[in-house]
Each structure stands twice: as C-alpha cells, then as structure tokens.
Amino acid sequence: MTSDKNDLDARGSDVPRKREAGQSNKPQWANGLRQLYDSVVEEDIPDQFKDLLSKLDAKD
Helix, strand or coil: CCCCHHHECCCCCCCECCCCCCCCCCCCHHHHHHHHHHHHHCCCCCHHHHHHHHHHHHCC
16 A cells, blocks of 8 residues: 555554545645736736737737
8 A cells, every 4th residue: 555645644543544525636725826826817917918929919
C-alpha cells in the first residue's frame, strides 16, 4: 500500500488524515491563486489599449 505525502498526518505519522466533505486534493493556496487569476481575467481592457487596438485594426 502506498500513501500520498499530502495525506500524512502533520506529526509525520503514516496514518492518513481524514478529509472533510468537499475538500479536494488541491493545495490550500490553489483557491487563492484561482481567485486572483479570475479577477485579472475579468478586468476591463483599459481605454488606451482599446484605442491602440482600434488603430491597429484600421490599418488592415
């Protein structure tokens, strides 16, 4: 039987920790990183970039 290091008790025991219902295998920082990424993706494009894109499209 093999055990995942992430499942081991913090005391170094070979007894796997019990997971709470709905808890995934993702590290704790993964949710924060996902929220940060989503907030950046959802930001509006600045007006300066929109103007530049319009000028570039007009050259075609």
